[in-house]
Amino acid sequence: MLTLRDICKTYGSITAVDALSLEVRAGEIFGLLGPNGAGKSTTIAIATGLVAPTSGVVDLLSLGSPSQASVRRHLGLAPQEITLYGELTARENLLFFASLYGVANAAARVDSLLQLVELDARAKSRVSTFSGGMKRRLNLAAALVHDPQLLLLDEPTAGVDPQSRNRILELVRTLAAQGKTIVYTTHYMEEAARICHRVAIVDHGRLLDVGTPNELIARHGGSSVVVVIRGDAELRVVTVDPAGEVARQLSSGGVTGIRVEQPDLEAVFLKLTGRSLRE
Amino acid sequence: MSVQSPTLGRCGRVYIVFRREFRSYFATPLAAVFLVIFLFLAGLFTFNIGSLYERGQADLRPFFQFVPWLFLLILPAISMRLWAEERRTGTIELLVTLPFALSDLVLGKFFAAWAFAVVAILLTIPFWFTLAWLGDPDHGALCTGYLATILLAGFMLSIGALISAWTKNQVIAFVLSVAVSFIILLLGYPAALDVVRAFAPSGVIESLASTSALTHFDALMRGVVDLRDVLYFVLGMAVFLWLNTAVIDWKKSD
Numbered sequence: 309m310l311t312l313r314d315i316c317k318t319y320g321s322i323t324a325v326d327a328l329s330l331e332v333r334a335g336e337i338f339g340l341l342g343p344n345g346a347g348k349s350t351t352i353a354i355a356t357g358l359v360a361p362t363s364g365v366v367d368l369l370s371l372g373s374p375s376q377a378s379v380r381r382h383l384g385l386a387p388q389e390i391t392l393y394g395e396l397t398a399r400e401n402l403l404f405f406a407s408l409y410g411v412a413n414a415a416a417r418v419d420s421l422l423q424l425v426e427l428d429a430r431a432k433s434r435v436s437t438f439s440g441g442m443k444r445r446l447n448l449a450a451a452l453v454h455d456p457q458l459l460l461l462d463e464p465t466a467g468v469d470p471q472s473r474n475r476i477l478e479l480v481r482t483l484a485a486q487g488k489t490i491v492y493t494t495h496y497m498e499e500a501a502r503i504c505h506r507v508a509i510v511d512h513g514r515l516l517d518v519g520t521p522n523e524l525i526a527r528h529g530g531s532s533v534v535v536v537i538r539g540d541a542e543l544r545v546v547t548v549d550p551a552g553e554v555a556r557q558l559s560s561g562g563v564t565g566i567r568v569e570q571p572d573l574e575a576v577f578l579k580l581t582g583r584s585l586r587e
Numbered sequence: 588m589s590v591q592s593p594t595l596g597r598c599g600r601v602y603i604v605f606r607r608e609f610r611s612y613f614a615t616p617l618a619a620v621f622l623v624i625f626l627f628l629a630g631l632f633t634f635n636i637g638s639l640y641e642r643g644q645a646d647l648r649p650f651f652q653f654v655p656w657l658f659l660l661i662l663p664a665i666s667m668r669l670w671a672e673e674r675r676t677g678t679i680e681l682l683v684t685l686p687f688a689l690s691d692l693v694l695g696k697f698f699a700a701w702a703f704a705v706v707a708i709l710l711t712i713p714f715w716f717t718l719a720w721l722g723d724p725d726h727g728a729l730c731t732g733y734l735a736t737i738l739l740a741g742f743m744l745s746i747g748a749l750i751s752a753w754t755k756n757q758v759i760a761f762v763l764s765v766a767v768s769f770i771i772l773l774l775g776y777p778a779a780l781d782v783v784r785a786f787a788p789s790g791v792i793e794s795l796a797s798t799s800a801l802t803h804f805d806a807l808m809r810g811v812v813d814l815r816d817v818l819y820f821v822l823g824m825a826v827f828l829w830l831n832t833a834v835i836d837w838k839k840s841d
Contacts, residue, residue: 356684358839381686389677393607395614407603408685450681 309334309489310355310458315364317350317513324350325361326513332458332491337484339504340493341573343581347513348493349388352462355491356385368458381409384456388463390443391450394436398427398446401435402453409454421449425479441472448479459483459490465499477503497573507573509580516580521573528579529571537565600687604695605702608669612703625661625707632657633714645722647714651732651808655772655801658743661707663764665700666747667757670835674755683839690832697741697748697828704740708733728810735807738820742800743768745827752834775799 310332317325325347332338340348353359354366357374371379392401399418406414422428425445435443444464451459461480465473481503484490494500500507501521508518517524532550536543536557547553550568557563612618629650633639637649673679682692715733718724747764754760773779774795784792796802800823803816 358680358684377686377688379686380684385681385684387677387680389680391676391678391681393611393678394676395611396607404603404607405681405685408600408687410599 309369310491311365311367312351312355313365313367315351315354315361315366317347317354317359318362324513325354328364328510328513328515330508330515330518332489333506334457334489335484335487336505337480337490337492337503339500339507340491340510341495341497341500341507341577342493342510343495346495346511348495348510349462350513351510352385352460352491352493355460356380356383381454382456383458383460384451384454386447386451386459386461386464388466390447392435392443392446395434397432397434398422398438399431401446402449405450406453411454417453417455421452424452424482425449426475439469439472441468441475444468444472444476445479448476452483457489459488461490461492463493463495465494465496473499497577501573509573509577511581517576524573524576525571528576530575530579532571533569535567535569536563538562539564597688597691600691601695601698604692605699608696608699609702612665612699618703621661621664622707622710625657626710628657628661629654629711629714633711645718645724647718647724647729647732648808650711650714651736654736655739655804658740659765659768659772662704662740662743663747663761663768665703666744666751666764667760668751669696669700669748670752670831671754671757671760675757679835679839683835689835689839690828693748693828693832693835697745697824697831700744700748701741704744705737708736708740725810728808731810731812732808734812735804735816738807738817739800739804742820742823742827745824745831746771749827749831749834752831752838771799772801773799775801775803775805 310330312328312330315325315328316323328347328351330338330351340351342348350359354361355368355374357366357376357380360375366373366375368374368379369382371382374380374383393404396404399422402418402421403414406418411417419428419431422431425448427442427446427449430438430442435446438446444466448461448464451461464480465476468476477499480490480492484503484505492500492504504521506518506520507524509516509524517527519527531546531548534545534547534550534553534557536545539562545553545557550570554566554568557566632653633647633650637653639647639649642649670679673682683689715724715729718729719726743764746767747760750763750767751757751760754763776799780792780796783795787795800820803819806813806816
């Protein structure tokens with residue numbers, strides 16, 4: 309679906325993307341995970357044709373580079389910043405973008421999208437009156453207006469409340485279920501673990517590893533910790549076989565509580581980069 | 588299944604951008620305030636400072652003489668937001684990734700700004716009616732005067748649009764547009780040319796004067812439609828809009 313091969317992007321002496329190669333498969337939610345300044349947004353900008361790579365090849369749907377307008381027609385972008393007109397209503401915003409794309413039966417398409425992002429009740433309200441979460445959802449609808457095959461979502465939950473975040477994540481899952489391919493950048497590892505089929509971890513513009521969240525955790529997450537509570541005493545047992553350890557502890561008796569702390573993507577990231585995702 | 592229709596052509600896209608942009612002027616009371624200020628100043632310059640009644644001549648020379656200098660402050664206020672606002676709000680990021688030529692956006696936005704200026708200019712038509720009521724004006728000369736005014740507005744807006752594409756800051760866009768437009772007007776102002784005449788050969792003076800919008804505006808204002816004067820404005824707009832497109836393309840990832 310989307311191929312980035314040996315992409316480099318330099319700004320003077322600064323290397324924003326360093327020999328990055330990725331293959332996003334059709335129908336998957338592909339997470340691009342990294343801290344601020346890791347090169348995620350530059351990678352997205354290269355994938356949309358907004359930024360030309362210093363070297364390397366970008367290919368979308370085997371049609372060529374998204375620097376060509378005819379190729380860009382197949383992708384939808386929801387940038388990190390809200391790209392809506394505050395003085396227009398939600399419906400007018402979507403109609404504007406639908407008209408530019410030449411969407412057939414634009415009014416019906418816009419109405420269905422407003423329903424999808426649960427903003428149909430506020431269709432005639434000016435966007436300037438919307439909350440951050442509502443703007444984010446409408447931003448997503450604007451990216452969908454021409455029914456693209458590939459959707460690039462650059463930190464779509466940045467600055468929204470937990471309720472709106474959940475709605476957006478559910479929406480992304482719904483879109484994937486409808487057959488859309490989604491590239492999802494975030495620095496919230498729990499979001500990536502929750503919705504992404506595969507995740508690429510990038511830092512300093514380089515790809516550190518790529519795989520399903522479970523594969524990455526298995527490769528880099530290290531051991532699990534079984535926490536055993538006996539009365540007031542708490543014992544932490546580091547193990548690569550948490551199920552076996554739980555069984556052993558329970559069979560030894562006197563256990564008043566037990567829990568397993570499993571490694572997560574945060575642990576993977578710490579292992580790979582030596583720093584936290586939100587640094 | 589694609590929901591896209593292949594039928595929308597370039598003109599269609601330019602019109603869609605034009606319509607959104609033109610409507611945005613009227614989304615706030617700012618448009619009304621702008622029009623009122625323009626009409627007030629145009630009336631003040633024409634009837635009071637320009638002494639239209641006292642002159643005893645049925646023409647709008649005071650209006651046409653003052654309007655370039657009025658434009659100098661009014662038009663940059665329109666053009667400063669054309670691209671600077673898109674940059675500030677981030678909407679430019681989405682616009683430049685849409686699958687069509689940037690020049691469609693440039694033309695749509697420019698035509699909207701020009702149309703707004705034309706609305707303001709046409710609101711001074713009652714000045715013409717006043718003349719026709721009081722005397723027997725040369726309607727042909729008045730027609731070319733208004734044509735010159737509309738062309739000058741487009742020319743100055745194309746300069747402002749180019750500068751707006753350069754910066755995120757509307758204040759900087761305004762100040763630079765005023766400065767550049769002032770220089771382009773000043774080159775055709777006799778008093779300014781007299782200063783240069785003291786040390787420059789006459790060929791240089793003529794060249795400088797011919798590059799000024801004011802020289803070509805004055806020629807049209809006198810009622811003589813010379814194709815070269817019209818071409819000056821049309822080609823000038825085309826060049827500035829082409830540069831505008833190039834700047835947007837160059838700075839699109841900023």
